[in-house]
Amino acid sequence: MTDPLVIETADLLKSYEGVEAVRGLNLQVPAGSICGFLGRNGAGKTTTIKILLGMVRPTRGIARVLGLPADAPDASLEIRRRTGFVSEEKDLLDTMGVDEILRFTASFSPRWRTDLEKRFLQAFELPADRKVKSLSRGMRTKLALLLALCRGADLLILDEPTSGLDPAMNEEVLKILVGHVAREGITVFFSSHQIAEVDQIADHVAIIHDGRIARAGALDDLRESFRRIQVVFPGDAPETTFRAPGVERTWRKGRVVTVLSSAGAEQIVDEAREMGPTSVDVTPVTLKEIFLESVTGEG
Amino acid sequence: MLWSKAWRETRWRFLIGFALLMCSAAVTVLGYPRLVELMKVMPNTDTGGELGRQIRESIELARDYRGYVWSQWFLKTMSQQWVLFAALLGAGGLLARSAGSGTLFMLSLPVSRRRIVGIRAATGLVELLALALVPSLLLPLLSPAIGHTYGLGDALIHGSCLFVAGSVFFSLSFLLSTVFHDVWRPWLIVLGGAGVLSLLEQVSPGFSRHGLSRVMGAESYFRGGGLPWLGLIVSAGVSVAALYAATRNIERRDF
Numbered sequence: 001m002t003d004p005l006v007i008e009t010a011d012l013l014k015s016y017e018g019v020e021a022v023r024g025l026n027l028q029v030p031a032g033s034i035c036g037f038l039g040r041n042g043a044g045k046t047t048t049i050k051i052l053l054g055m056v057r058p059t060r061g062i063a064r065v066l067g068l069p070a071d072a073p074d075a076s077l078e079i080r081r082r083t084g085f086v087s088e089e090k091d092l093l094d095t096m097g098v099d100e101i102l103r104f105t106a107s108f109s110p111r112w113r114t115d116l117e118k119r120f121l122q123a124f125e126l127p128a129d130r131k132v133k134s135l136s137r138g139m140r141t142k143l144a145l146l147l148a149l150c151r152g153a154d155l156l157i158l159d160e161p162t163s164g165l166d167p168a169m170n171e172e173v174l175k176i177l178v179g180h181v182a183r184e185g186i187t188v189f190f191s192s193h194q195i196a197e198v199d200q201i202a203d204h205v206a207i208i209h210d211g212r213i214a215r216a217g218a219l220d221d222l223r224e225s226f227r228r229i230q231v232v233f234p235g236d237a238p239e240t241t242f243r244a245p246g247v248e249r250t251w252r253k254g255r256v257v258t259v260l261s262s263a264g265a266e267q268i269v270d271e272a273r274e275m276g277p278t279s280v281d282v283t284p285v286t287l288k289e290i291f292l293e294s295v296t297g298e299g
Numbered sequence: 300m301l302w303s304k305a306w307r308e309t310r311w312r313f314l315i316g317f318a319l320l321m322c323s324a325a326v327t328v329l330g331y332p333r334l335v336e337l338m339k340v341m342p343n344t345d346t347g348g349e350l351g352r353q354i355r356e357s358i359e360l361a362r363d364y365r366g367y368v369w370s371q372w373f374l375k376t377m378s379q380q381w382v383l384f385a386a387l388l389g390a391g392g393l394l395a396r397s398a399g400s401g402t403l404f405m406l407s408l409p410v411s412r413r414r415i416v417g418i419r420a421a422t423g424l425v426e427l428l429a430l431a432l433v434p435s436l437l438l439p440l441l442s443p444a445i446g447h448t449y450g451l452g453d454a455l456i457h458g459s460c461l462f463v464a465g466s467v468f469f470s471l472s473f474l475l476s477t478v479f480h481d482v483w484r485p486w487l488i489v490l491g492g493a494g495v496l497s498l499l500e501q502v503s504p505g506f507s508r509h510g511l512s513r514v515m516g517a518e519s520y521f522r523g524g525g526l527p528w529l530g531l532i533v534s535a536g537v538s539v540a541a542l543y544a545a546t547r548n549i550e551r552r553d554f
Contacts, residue, residue, distance in 0.1 A: 016553075055406045056553040073411065073550075081409035093401040095307050107300040108408045 012061035023211035036198030039208035084148030094133035111152030158190035214294040226285040227265035305422035316384035320434035386489040389472030431462035460517035470541035477548035
């Protein structure tokens with residue numbers, strides 16, 4: 001049985017004065033997953049997240065979060081009651097102190113976790129009496145994350161949660177996030193253009209390009225299905241086209257033909273062997289290569 | 300908690316306005332004896348035209364303490380300073396893109412946009428009411444200090460009329476704040492509008508008779524007639540319409 005979907009969009013489209021930011025997006029995020037939402041700048045990540053949270057209304061299509069329609073005002077309230085969010089800008093209420101913003105956010109969250117609040121305040125070394133506007137970028141990120149985590153949410157939506165953090169703090173934040181998810185069993189949907197970060201913590205990935213999902217699925221499945229096949233011939237490589245399914249790209253250079261496949265290597269290897277090569281090597285492909293292939297065709 | 304957030308956002312504007320108007324109220328009352336002295340030595344003004352008429356009218360009103368308070372405080376000081384702060388308190392809100400405004404943070408909380416806007420508007424209106432009434436109530440309290448009396452009822456009625464009619468400036472600024480992303484443009488546009496209105500009322504007696512200033516100053520009540528009900532109802536209607544339009548704008552827009 002497949003996991004129920006926490007986020008589901010179908011043919012989602014958003015256009016701003018004729019410019020399409022999201023165009024026919026079909027996204028599925030299973031319950032309990034940590035789904036990395038990868039894409040280049042301007043690919044439509046933030047617009048998609050805003051649609052899911054009811055901040056932006058879709059022009060067309062369906063967006064459902066926790067089984068509720070994201071564009072219906074009452075349902076959107078319920079979605080936000082059960083969702084923690086961290087914006088890319090770590091947008092917070094600067095006029096408040098850390099303690100005040102905690103109380104403020106808790107007052108809207110029926111499932112506020114005071115145990116987590118105490119734990120994360122200590123772990124993040126956040127000074128309760130400091131003004132939010134006087135916090136450093138790193139501290140601000142930690143506070144934004146703390147506010148999202150303590151809401152007792154079923155779903156965390158994080159827009160570039162670690163942007164602007166130094167590597168040590170980045171690592172610390174990711175560790176805390178993964179630890180929390182493992183303990184609480186919640187779903188995390190986070191956008192990023194840091195592939196290493198997605199590779200490190202995600203179990204699912206959705207790659208968005210030009211407002212559409214270019215590639216999506218369980219990260220292990222993607223890694224398993226993508227292969228690079230290098231075929232070396234005794235003389236110049238023949239001009240040939242592989243008929244096997246899943247051939248994404250083929251390069252020819254001198255005696256070598258390299259094939260990038262998204263459907264395993266077996267059939268391509270069989271085909272290659274019929275051409276009389278001196279060697280056929282199959283190597284795994286990194287997430288970075290999958291991403292680049294999906295968004296630029298240069299994996 | 301939304302009330303406290305709205306208060307935080309506007310408190311400095313309110314407190315500065317409050318301090319300024321309280322000082323102005325004190326100066327208005329305490330300056331009367333000096334004006335009386337000046338009027339005794341002032342030569343007769345025979346300037347013609349609209350300006351002369353206005354000067355003569357001011358002098359006539361100032362001969363009586365009630366007339367002086369009405370013309371100096373409710374017609375001049377409040378119609379300028381209070382309107383300035385009414386427009387300023389209406390500016391800003393959810394759309395203001397100042398650093399740390401927390402727009403996305405607020406929109407991610409389980410609270411409707413209507414409620415956020417409604418509480419912001421209500422907070423501004425309560426502050427505006429305080430700015431209209433409290434400094435005005437200082438007049439009857441301070442007047443005995445210079446040997447005069449000013450009716451508490453007069454202060455309350457004039458302050459209330461000022462609030463109801465002048466809320467138009469707050470509401471228009473509030474509405475413009477759902478269009479512009481900064482605090483200053485709504486404020487300046489409304490102040491510009493108020494300036495044009497005031498100019499029209501000064502140069503055109505016909506316009507002046509039905510003008511907003513007359514309603515804000517409750518001139519009919521001062522001159523012994525009733526309250527300017529029609530003007531008050533129309534002003535309140537415009538304010539409600541502007542606030543409704545502002546709420547709809549925020550509910551419909553993308554962030």
